[in-house]
Amino acid sequence: MKLFLIMFVILFGFSYDKAYGKGSLDIDIKLKALNKPALKTIKSQDGDIIDCIDIYKQHAFDHPALKNHKIQMKPSIEFGEKKTNKIPNNGSSEQITSQIWSKSGDCPDGTIPVRRVSREDIRRASSPSQFGRKSPHRYNYLDNALHQRKGKFNFTAAKRNHSGPIFRSEAFIVALGFNFVGAKSDINVWSPPRVQPSDYSSAQTWLLGGVSSDKFESIEAGWMVNPGVFGDYRTRLFISWTKDGYKTTGCINLLCSGFVQTTKSFALGAVIEPVSSSSRTQYIITISVFLDPNTGNWWMPSGNNVLGYWPGTLFNSLKHSATAVQWGGEVHSPNILKKPHTVTSMGSGQWANYLYGEACYHTNLRIKDYSMQLKYPKYLNEYTDESNCYTTKLHRKTYMSEPRFYFGGPGRNRYCP
Numbered sequence: 001m002k003l004f005l006i007m008f009v010i011l012f013g014f015s016y017d018k019a020y021g022k023g024s025l026d027i028d029i030k031l032k033a034l035n036k037p038a039l040k041t042i043k044s045q046d047g048d049i050i051d052c053i054d055i056y057k058q059h060a061f062d063h064p065a066l067k068n069h070k071i072q073m074k075p076s077i078e079f080g081e082k083k084t085n086k087i088p089n090n091g092s093s094e095q096i097t098s099q100i101w102s103k104s105g106d107c108p109d110g111t112i113p114v115r116r117v118s119r120e121d122i123r124r125a126s127s128p129s130q131f132g133r134k135s136p137h138r139y140n141y142l143d144n145a146l147h148q149r150k151g152k153f154n155f156t157a158a159k160r161n162h163s164g165p166i167f168r169s170e171a172f173i174v175a176l177g178f179n180f181v182g183a184k185s186d187i188n189v190w191s192p193p194r195v196q197p198s199d200y201s202s203a204q205t206w207l208l209g210g211v212s213s214d215k216f217e218s219i220e221a222g223w224m225v226n227p228g229v230f231g232d233y234r235t236r237l238f239i240s241w242t243k244d245g246y247k248t249t250g251c252i253n254l255l256c257s258g259f260v261q262t263t264k265s266f267a268l269g270a271v272i273e274p275v276s277s278s279s280r281t282q283y284i285i286t287i288s289v290f291l292d293p294n295t296g297n298w299w300m301p302s303g304n305n306v307l308g309y310w311p312g313t314l315f316n317s318l319k320h321s322a323t324a325v326q327w328g329g330e331v332h333s334p335n336i337l338k339k340p341h342t343v344t345s346m347g348s349g350q351w352a353n354y355l356y357g358e359a360c361y362h363t364n365l366r367i368k369d370y371s372m373q374l375k376y377p378k379y380l381n382e383y384t385d386e387s388n389c390y391t392t393k394l395h396r397k398t399y400m401s402e403p404r405f406y407f408g409g410p411g412r413n414r415y416c417p
C-alpha cells in the first residue's frame with residue numbers, strides 16, 4: 001500500500017510537474033495544509049477571502065508538538081490589563097476595534113476566521129516551504145542580557161557584535177534585566193511609503209528568550225506591510241514566532257502551525273483600517289502578550305477578547321519567561337547596510353524626532369515581571385541599526401517617567417545613500 005502510494009506520488013508528481021511547471025505539486029500540498037475546509041466563506045470588501053474554519057481543525061494542530069494538545073478557550077488567570085486598556089482619547093487618537101471583513105458577515109461559533117492563501121501568494125516565495133518564513137537572525141546581546149541588570153551595559157556594542165549578512169534594519173527600545181511575563185503597548189497604524197516588492201516593513205513588539213543568541217526564541221506581534229506574503233501594500237495585523245532564531249521554525253501568522261487561534265472576531269493578516277495620516281487622527285492598535293504561568297502558554301488579549309495563544313510546548317525558555325522585550329520597527333530587505341540602500345521606509349516614513357502626529361510610536365508601554373504588577377518599563381536602551389536611515393526618540397517628560405517611543409525613517413536619503 002505504502003509503495004503504491006509512493007509510486008502514485010512519483011508518477012502523479014512527474015506528469016503534474018510537466019503539465020503545470022515545477023513545484024506545482026508542492027504548492028498544492030502547501031495550499032491544502034493552509035486552506036482548511038471552510039464551514040462558511042466571507043468575501044471582504046478589501047478583496048480578502050476569509051474562511052471560517054472548524055476551531056479544532058485549524059493548522060496549529062498539524063504541529064507535531066500539538067498532536068495531543070487540548071485547546072484552551074481562555075487563560076487560567078486574569079492578566080489585569082483591561083483597566084489600562086482605555087487610552088485617554090483627546091480627539092486626536094482613536095482605537096481600531098474591528099476589521100473590514102467583519103462588515104460582510106461573521107463566523108459561526110466553534111469556528112475561527114482565517115485569511116485564505118492563494119496560489120499566487122505561495123508562488124511569490126522562493127519555495128513553498130519558505131512561504132511566510134522570516135529569515136534567520138541573531139540577537140547577540142541576549143548572551144549577556146541576563147547578567148546585565150537594568151540595562152547598564154553597552155547595548156549598542158553587544159547588539160552590533162555579529163558577523164555574516166544582515167537583512168534586517170531595526171529601530172527599537174529594549175527592556176532587559178528582568179524575567180518578563182508580559183508586555184503591551186499601543187502602536188499607531190501607518191501605511192509606510194515606498195515599500196519595495198522584495199521587502200517588508202513592520203511596527204511591532206518582540207518578546208525574546210533563549211540562552212544563545214543564534215537560537216533565540218521570539219514571539220512578535222504588530223502591523224506590517226509585506227507584499228511578498230500578502231501580495232499588496234496594505235497594512236495588516238501580524239504575529240510571528242520562532243524557537244531557533246528563524247533557522248527552521250516559525251513564521252508569520254498561521255502560515256506555519258503553532259499559534260492556536262481562539263477568537264472568531266479577528267483574522268490574522270487581515271487589513272487594518274483606517275491608517276493614520278500626518279497631523280490628523282492617529283489610529284492605534286493595542287498589542288499585548290501575556291504568559292499564563294499555570295500552562296506556559298503566551299496569550300494575546302485584545303480588548304475584552306483573546307486572539308489566541310502560543311502553546312508553551314513550542315518553546316524551551318519562553319515557556320517560563322522572556323529575557324528581553326523590544327518595541328519598535330523593522331525593515332527587511334536584501335538592500336540593508338548596503339549602497340544603494342533600500343527606499344523602503346519604516347513607521348510613517350518620517351524621522352522619530354517629528355514626534356506626535358507625524359512619526360510612528362509605541363505608547364502606554366507596559367511590562368509584567370514576576371512581581372505580577374503591570375508597570376511601565378523604567379530602564380530602556382534605545383537602539384537603531386542604521387541611524388542615518390531610521391531613527392529613534394525616547395520621549396520622557398522627566399527622568400524615569402512614563403515613556404513614549406517614536407521611531408522610523410525614510411530609508412534611502414542623502415545621509416543613507
Ligand SMILES: *[C@@H]1O[C@H](CO)[C@@H](O)[C@H](O)[C@H]1NC(C)=O
Binds near residue numbers: 356
Ligand atoms: C493629545 O494630543 C496632543 C496633540 O494634539 C498630543 O501631543 C498628545 O500626546 C495627545 N495625547 C494622547 C494621550 O494621545
Ligand SMILES: *[C@@H]1O[C@H](CO)[C@@H](O)[C@H](O)[C@H]1NC(C)=O
Binds near residue numbers: 154155156157160
Ligand atoms: C558603545 O559602543 C558603541 C559601538 O561599539 C560605541 O560607538 C559607543 O561609543 C559605546 N558607548 C559607550 C558609552 O561606551
Ligand SMILES: *[C@@H]1O[C@H](CO)[C@@H](O)[C@H](O)[C@H]1NC(C)=O
Binds near residue numbers: 144157158161
Ligand atoms: C562579541 O562576541 C564574542 C563572541 O560571541 C564575545 O566573546 C564578546 O564578549 C562579544 N562582545 C561584546 C561587546 O558583547
